[in-house]
Amino acid sequence: MQRRDLLRTLALTTAGLTVLPAFAKQNFMRDIAGPGYTRGDFGNDFLWGVATAAYQIEGAWNVDGKGPSIWDTFSHTKGKIKTKETGDMACDFYHTYKSDIDLIKEMNMDVFRFSIAWSRVLPNGTGEKNQKGIDFYHNVIDYCLQVGVQPWITLYHWDLPQALQDKGGWPNRNTYTAFCEYANMVTKEYGSKVKNWMVLNEPLAYTALGHMIGMHAPGKKSVGKFLRAAHHTALSQAEGGRIIRANVPDANVGTTFSCSDIDPLKEKPKHQRAAARVDALLNRFFIEPVLGMGYPVDTIPGFKGIKKHFEPGDEEKLKFDFDFIGIQNYTRELVKASIFPPVMWAWQIPADKKPVENIEITDMNWEVYPEGIYNVLKKFAAYPGIKKIIVTENGAAFTDTLVDGRVHDEKRTKFYQDYLAQVLRAKKDGVNVTGYYCWTLMDNFEWAEGTRPRFGLVYTDFTTQKRIIKDSGLWFKDFLRK
Ligand code: IFM
Numbered sequence: 009m010q011r012r013d014l015l016r017t018l019a020l021t022t023a024g025l026t027v028l029p030a031f032a033k034q035n036f037m038r039d040i041a042g043p044g045y046t047r048g049d050f051g052n053d054f055l056w057g058v059a060t061a062a063y064q065i066e067g068a069w070n071v072d073g074k075g076p077s078i079w080d081t082f083s084h085t086k087g088k089i090k091t092k093e094t095g096d097m098a099c100d101f102y103h104t105y106k107s108d109i110d111l112i113k114e115m116n117m118d119v120f121r122f123s124i125a126w127s128r129v130l131p132n133g134t135g136e137k138n139q140k141g142i143d144f145y146h147n148v149i150d151y152c153l154q155v156g157v158q159p160w161i162t163l164y165h166w167d168l169p170q171a172l173q174d175k176g177g178w179p180n181r182n183t184y185t186a187f188c189e190y191a192n193m194v195t196k197e198y199g200s201k202v203k204n205w206m207v208l209n210e211p212l213a214y215t216a217l218g219h220m221i222g223m224h225a226p227g228k229k230s231v232g233k234f235l236r237a238a239h240h241t242a243l244s245q246a247e248g249g250r251i252i253r254a255n256v257p258d259a260n261v262g263t264t265f266s267c268s269d270i271d272p273l274k275e276k277p278k279h280q281r282a283a284a285r286v287d288a289l290l291n292r293f294f295i296e297p298v299l300g301m302g303y304p305v306d307t308i309p310g311f312k313g314i315k316k317h318f319e320p321g322d323e324e325k326l327k328f329d330f331d332f333i334g335i336q337n338y339t340r341e342l343v344k345a346s347i348f349p350p351v352m353w354a355w356q357i358p359a360d361k362k363p364v365e366n367i368e369i370t371d372m373n374w375e376v377y378p379e380g381i382y383n384v385l386k387k388f389a390a391y392p393g394i395k396k397i398i399v400t401e402n403g404a405a406f407t408d409t410l411v412d413g414r415v416h417d418e419k420r421t422k423f424y425q426d427y428l429a430q431v432l433r434a435k436k437d438g439v440n441v442t443g444y445y446c447w448t449l450m451d452n453f454e455w456a457e458g459t460r461p462r463f464g465l466v467y468t469d470f471t472t473q474k475r476i477i478k479d480s481g482l483w484f485k486d487f488l489r490k
Contacts, residue, residue, distance in 0.1 A: 057119025075131025091458030
């Protein structure tokens with residue numbers, strides 16, 4: 009997913025790249041030689057897991073009564089997916105879930121984080137239920153419990169039922185009402201078995217990339233639609249939390265945020281102000297309303313129009329006291345002041361154009377910057393009202409080659425070791441971080457990028473659906489051995 013490409017892409021629609029002044033910030037984490045820590049250093053209660061999303065792994069897009077989602081429509085639309093693929097098959101997890109969950113167990117992970125495909129259980133988004141879809145998630149949950157892996161459910165990971173999109177999608181306030189119906193239904197259905205729930209996955213990503221940039225489903229390009237989608241999403245975020253708490257006995261209620269460490273290109277006021285605007289959008293936009301601070305529109309006055317979409321009582325409805333928040337971090341942004349894009353007036357420098365010595369870049373063109381996860385953990389922990397943080401996603405896409413049945417993915421292993429060192433540093437510095445979930449279990453359908461970027465601990469052969477645990481997965485298996 010390319011949320012950090014957001015401003016960059018906005019700018020590309022209106023202008024070419026500007027010339028970058030010299031900048032040479034050393035990435036001093038490059039030299040970590042090995043982990044230098046053990047599982048025990050994180051504490052006995054610290055949870056280790058893998059995260060996934062329904063559309064990226066399930067396939068079976070039209071099987072057993074599932075309704076279409078906006079991602080089915082989007083991936084079937086010419087020109088939307090770089091590799092011309094769809095998620096029709098993805099990892100075929102709908103049929104392979106048992107052997108895939110076995111792999112999680114084999115890697116000694118405690119947790120399987122997955123999402124429910126809303127249109128699999130409610131094909132039209134509201135109303136009539138699809139029993140076969142409901143049974144599928146019962147089977148997944150039951151199998152997790154049987155083998156001793158904790159199921160952690162995300163209610164919404166970007167795949168809105170197409171039937172709701174046909175009525176306006178997230179920019180229509182009725183989608184918030186429909187989300188509450190869906191959340192109510194699934195928490196009642198699975199709440200006796202599953203205690204750990206997350207409302208949304210990365211609200212900024214799907215509202216901005218899907219409604220302002222057009223790179224993700226539903227492919228809209230409008231600031232107005234983004235603001236409406238964002239407000240209805242933020243309402244759903246808090247109300248979803250209340251619904252889980254009401255329906256699930258002893259629930260552990262959370263939601264997740266994409267977040268980036270952000271530096272100005274130079275310590276000059278204009279670049280610092282540009283970095284502050286990017287920070288307000290990428291990091292603050294969805295957490296601050298939950299905490300009763302409102303949207304950070306004083307920092308980005310161009311988004312003040314969001315207030316037009318408030319109904320009486322919304323200020324209160326945006327708030328909720330989550331038991332934990334999920335932090336999802338992959339890279340850091342280097343920002344310079346720019347006349348494009350309008351509203352933000354800030355340019356996120358692509359990793360391959362960053363004036364950083366010895367920069368390491370992933371297949372998503374994201375800078376490897378382990379210290380960034382320390383900085384975002386500290387930043388989010390500093391908000392009053394944050395009780396507990398879990399790293400609900402972190403990982404890297406690197407090109408993998410299969411040699412004699414093995415995948416020697418040293419770069420990914422090193423990535424995890426270096427990022428984990430920073431998570432541990434944050435923990436030792438007092439951040440209440442209680443878990444770490446890798447993105448992701450197995451190579452899957454990486455949205456508009458198709459299956460090219462491989463993020464998995466497990467290699468997926470997309471022709472045969474064969475799986476092979478990569479060296480990074482074997483490293484976790486060994487590291488996590490009790
Ligand atoms: O694949 C995505 C996931 O769906 C959301 N977080 C970022 C990942 C990598 O781009």
